[in-house]
Amino acid sequence: MLSLPSARGRLAHLPREARDTLFLLAVIGWVLLPQVAHLPAWCSLLAFGVLFWRGVLAVRGRPLPGRWWLVALLLAALAATWASHRTLLGREAGVTLVVILLALKTLELRARRDALVVFFLGFFTMLTSFFHSQSLATAAAMLVGLLGLLTALVNAHRPVGQPSLRESAWLAGRMALAGAPVMVALFVFFPRFAPLWGMPSDAFTGRSGLSSTLRVGSVAELALDEGIALRVRFDGTPPPRSQLYFRGPVLSRFDGREWTARGGDGFEAMAGPPPGDLRVAGEPLRYEVTLEPSGRPWLLAIDAAPRPPELPERWRARLTGDLQWVSAHPVTELLRYRAESYPAFSYGQAGRDGRPRRDLGAWLQLPPDFNPRTQALARQLRAQAPDEDPEAIVQAALRRLAQGGYAYTLEPGVAGRHTADEFWLDAKAGFCEHIASAFVVLMRGAGVPARIVTGFQGGEMNGVDGYWTVRNADADAHAWAEVWLAGRGWVRVDPTGAVMPGRIGQFQRLRAPPGLVAGALGTFSPTLLARLRATWEAANNGWNQWVLNYTQSRQFDLLRGLGFAQPSWEDLGKVLAGLLAAAALGGAAWARWDSARHDPWLRLLQRARQRLRQAGIDAPPHAPPRELMRRVAASGMPAALRQPLADWLLALERQRYAPPAAGGAATLATLRRDFHQLQWPRAA
Structure with a gap:
């Protein structure tokens, strides 16, 4: 049986294309997992079977199936969707088709254009999970899926070298945090036009314990x-x-x-x-x-x-x-x-x-x-x-x-x-x-x-x-x-x-028998399970009160608190536009101030020093580019890595100190782009 360390070792030595493909397939599987309970059984089996097939092809370096295979699978999926739903339209049939199309598209994953289609199909499929549940657990699972898809998207835009998934995930997380204020502003102030706002109504049918x-x-x-x-x-x-x-x-x-x-x-x-x-x-x-x-x-x-x-x-x-x-x-x-x-x-x-x-x-x-x-x-x-x-x-x-x-x-x-x-x-x-x-x-x-x-x-x-x-x-x-x-x-x-x-009075409450994990927790600590359950339900209730039940009337109440006597959806639009404009102006002002306060050339040189230190090369805080180039040359790293780094460091020096008549000096934007595409060494 393959141990966990050996599995990690094999994954670390895979070609970058295979590694990135496996990561993307894992993210897609995570996004599809909440849909399994609401999809026909054949759809789940086909989707996860296709993902597994694509993963095997990536690991073994085998060619992708021909177009006729895809056509045959698509026709079979269309026929099965019609048999299951008696239509190809509507919410349930539409979600089934989107899931199948997402899985089949991974078998066409040859170029960056195909990857972008898969990414955006994944984003759309992630949204369809909220058709069936808007709970806190579903939102948390989809947040993980969102970060995974953003990581894969960032990684696809770093075509040169072998950037780590950790770096791409860090950059994706920073992008998500940067966009969070805009997301909050849109949530709070974007007008809710009832009854058009919200999920399809049949997503919640029949959940009560009562009947007529x-x-x-x-x-x-x-x-x-x-x-x-x-x-x-x-x-x-x-x-x-x-x-x-x-x-x-x-x-x-x-x-x-x-x-x-x-x-x-x-x-x-x-x-x-x-x-x-x-x-x-x-x-x-x-x-x-x-x-x-x-x-x-x-x-x-x-x-x-x-x-x-x-x-x-x-x-x-x-x-x-x-x-x-x-x-x-x-x-x-x-x-x-x-x-x-x-x-x-x-x-x-x-x-x-x-x-x-x-x-x-x-x-x-x-x-x-x-x-x-x-x-x-x-x-x-x-x-x-x-x-x-x-x-x-x-x-x-x-x-x-x-x-x-x-x-x-x-x-x-x-x-x-x-x-x-x-x-x-x-x-x-x-x-x-x-x-x-x-x-x-x-x-x-x-x-x-x-x-x-x-x-x-x-x-x-x-x-x-x-x-x-x-x-x-x-x-x-x-x-x-x-x-x-x-x-x-x-x-x-x-x-x-x-x-x-x-x-009567609930001195003796009836409870469903606990599951295996809950039973074990209850045996270990009789009060721990009750506290965990109360905390989780309180968090769910907060989600219900402040997110799911944030209606147009509550938006208007917020505007009244801000001084609007008779708020309307036009006022919401004005407040939202004002906030977005203020955010844009603030971001532009901060960027201008930051560029004036910090020399962009020195900042790029400092980032190069940090990368070299991570590779185990001594890079003193005040070492100029030429000194760093000498230390790289003396490091004993492979020539395939050493020469591009030395050339880039000399180009950085020329950009700063070469006289204008010399010509040929790279621009700072070009050097920044090359910095991300370089294959920086890693410490052993």
Whole structure:
């Protein structure tokens, strides 16, 4: 097996062309790596196979394949792209073709012109990674790819000699740092023309743990999702975890196995007349929500939020009759808004006309021939309740859950036809969706109007940045019940709290099993993994808040802080143009001052001394070019290196001291160019 030192030795002795090609192929592979999860399998295999093939040809010094090979591979890729996407247009098909073209272009890497095409295809492919993810991790990976491509680009413009990749990387890093102020100015002040600004909206579809349907008993084992659904920052002291019920879709229709919302999940269907008798009491909770993209129109807020969330200008929201806020279009980008909620509230006692409610039949319906034993149990509870009091029936059901041997489990198994019967009388175990569904079926069977509410409950505070993190799936996603009681309206009842009190309030958080590395870290130090995770999520949240969520409204807020009374995008353009002009003038002034302060000839001579010292040749600070030439001649280096250096040093001396009548003296610009093209010796 080839050891690492021997591999480095072989790479060091490769011809420059082979070395540079291998470096470029490695950078391209790095740029393509984040795309693998989103590309067809054949595309990834073909792209990396072509890169490996090209690397083998470079190492062995073999000729590149002929044009017919490339034509055949391109036609095969076009056919496979059509078979995978049924089109050659659009985002997914376009990215697939760009990846294939980038890989195939490396098989034509013969001249600098071909290399430039590969570089710029690489830059474009790097940008397409943000179609799928704009996370901090993706940005960091693409920054590494950017520096790699810049290094290869710089190296390609140094055609003479064998400059090291380290020198090219250093120069590329300096170029990137020099351009960073311009990049920051463009980011901060370049006008964002919503909704054109941003990534394609379908890049974030379906990332929420919520749905407008709930199919009971179809999952044998619940997989915990540690993905973040939303982050919350409270004004002042946060409330108890037991009050953190983030309201999502309300499910009322039941066909025996599946619960669905009454109006579907569209804006117009869901956003019917709001409740006319919503009453709130006490001090409100004021907070800011950063909602992750979900592809759904739901705007999550803590129960109950009587006023609309403070949304960006192009967003609008309406309150449904089920007390849920929905937006006019799906949330397909990171969305930040402020909201105000009252944990003490009541609603639903009166109908839409303001009179006592009588339209309760929809919340009493049960499909025939389903769950007969649960309906018999419901009739029994109703008969045992004093005066068939609905509140007494609710309390009797909760006592049964608390004292009847029921358990909370993430592995309930697949249920049969009668899901409520199996929970109440057979398995006596399930997670929050099973428990809520079985409870609502029992209540309806007992004549108590009831429905399921889905959303999120609890969360955990990140000690690094002070934000509360709410996660998908059963880590924080939750389902509870609402029952209608005369004189009180809709009342929240969380039957899961009777089965597992620690689940409500998040004293016992559900977590996905750690991976191999995370498990090892957790074993070594129980708190280290938690600290690392909190720090990483705080960094991600900062990225979300200050980069991804830097919208046009925040740009205008910045301009107001700079003194613009009514800022517009024209003002942004003026500020940006002024900054760029000031930067250009400042750079020109600095260059003029620097050239006047430092003699460019002496600076070039000093750089030559530094290169000679790096080669192990004694070069005193005040040695003139002719003395340096003598020391080079006496160094014993090969003549192929010694003679060009001696000639260049003498040319440098002539440029300074030869009289104008002598003629033939090289210009300083020519000497600078030759300096970079010389093959400077290296210390052994």
